[in-house]
Amino acid sequence: MINISEVEETNKMIEESNLDVRTITMGISLLDCINSDVDRLCSNIYDKITSKAQNLVKTGEDISQEYGIPIVNKRVSVTPIALVGGAACRSTDDYVKIIKTLDKAAHEIGINFLGGYSALVSKGMTPADRMLIESIPQALSETELVCSSINVGSTKTGIDMDAVRMLGNIILDTAKLTKDQDSIGCVKLVIFCNAPDDNPFMAGAFHGVTEGDTVINVGVSGPGVVKRAIEESGQGDFGVLCETIKKTAFKITRVGQLVANEAARRLHVPFGIIDLSLAPTPAIGDSVADILESMGLERAGAPGTTAALALLNDQVKKGGIMASSYVGGLSGAFIPVSEDQGMIDSVNAGALTIEKLEAMTCVCSVGLDMIAIPGDTSASTISGIIADEMAIGMINQKTTAVRVIPVYGKTVGDTVEFGGLLGHAPVMSVNQFSCEDFIRRTGRIPAPIHSFKN
C-alpha cells in the first residue's frame, strides 16, 4: 500500500519541481476530408476537428484535477496540409484559406496550438508542396494558433537542398511580416530532418500518414524533477548519476502513461505513444541547462556539455522505456534557448554559442531550437544553418530540426520577448562568412551510405 513518504515525494515533485505533463496531443487524420473544392474541403476539416477534439480540453482538465498533476497543453496535430490541400488548392491564397480554417477550429475547441501546416519534401517538392511553402509567411502572419513544419531531409532520401534554399527566404519573409511582434511567425515554423509521424510537441507536430484516424500522444516533462534528484544524490560517480536520472525518468514517464491511458479511454481514441522528451519552460528551476550545471558544469556550454547532455538524454530514455511500452515522437532532451532560463543565462554569460548548440544537437533532440538571430542575417546563411543541422540528422539517423528567428530590426545585444511558454531570448551572433555559392547549387544531397560508419 502507498505510504505517506511516497505521497509526499510525488506532491513535492509537482509543487516544488514543476512536474507536469507537458501536452496531450490528439492526432487527427484529415485524409477523409479531401475534396477538389477548397470551400468544401475547409468545411470538412472544420467539422472533423471540432467534432473529434471537442472534449479534448475538458478531458485534460478533468484528468489534471483528479490526479493532481498539471497538464499544461492540450493540442491537436493533423495530416500534413500539403497532402490534404493538393487536390483543391490552385494558389497560395487557397492554402491560406485552409490555415485560417484550422486556426478557427483551434480557437473553437480551446486548444493552444494546432500543428500540421506541413509538407514532407525530403526528396522533392510537388507543386502543392511548393505552394504551401510559398504561402507560409502570409499563413503564419495571419493566424495565431497553427504551427508549420517542413521535413526537408531524411537518412533514407538525403536532403532536398532546393527546399532548404527556399526556406531561408521563407523564414526571412515570415520574420518581416510579423515584425511588429518580434518576428513571432518564425516561432511557429520548424524545419526537420527525419521528422517523426507521432510527435506531440509543437511547433513540429503533425499526424503522419502512417497513423490511424485519430490517436492520443502524450509528451511528458520534468527537468526540475531531474535536477533536484541529481542535487540530492550528491557527488557520486557516474554510476550513481545515471541511476538517479533513470529512476526519475521512470517515475515521470509512468505519470505520462497514466494520463495518456486515461485520456485515450475517456475520449474513445486509441493511445499512440509517450514522448520522453525533457521539455523545459522559462520557469525558474524547470531548465535542462540547470540539469547540466547540477552535474558539475559551471555553465551550459562549457567543455563537457555535450558529454553531459548525451548522458542525460540516454538515461532519460533508459528509464522511460521501462515505464512505457510505446515510446515515440522526439524522445530526447530539448535545448531551446528562449524557453529555458538556464540556456538564456548561459548565452548572456558568453558560455553558449550557436556552434556549441549545434554540437549538442548531435546527441539529443531536437535541434537548433528557439534561437533568435540578427534580423539582417542573409537567406543563404539561414539555409546554411538549416543544411548543417539536417546533415547531422541525416548522417546520424536521428531527428534534427531548426527553429531560428531572424528578428526583424534587431541585432546582437538586443533581447526578444515572445511571452508565455515561448519565453524571451537574447539575439545570438551568427558566423559572418558566406555560404551563398554552396546554397545556390540546385538539387539534393544524396542519401548517405549505410555502412562504413566512422
Next chain:
Amino acid sequence: MSRIIISVVGKDRVGIIARVCTYLAEHHINILDIDQSISQGFFHMMMICDPTDADLAFADLAADLEKIGSDMCVQIKAQREDIFDLMHRV
C-alpha cells in the same frame, strides 16, 4: 471508482483530522487507512479512502476539501491513488 488519497500538509492544530473525517462520513466515503507524521513543525497526513458509496462527484469532493483546508490554514489535496501506485511501484 478507484481509491482516493487525501493528503494534508500544514501547521499542526487541533481538529484537522476530526474535520476531514466528519466531512468524509457525511458523504459516505470510507476511510481505509490513515498515516500521519509531524516534521519540522509541519503536520503531514495521508488517508486512503474508498469512494464507492460517495454521494458526490470527485470534482466536488476535491473542491470541498480544498475549502476546508483553506479554512484551517492547511493544504488538503484529493487525488486518485493510481498516480502514486504507478510512480512508486514497478
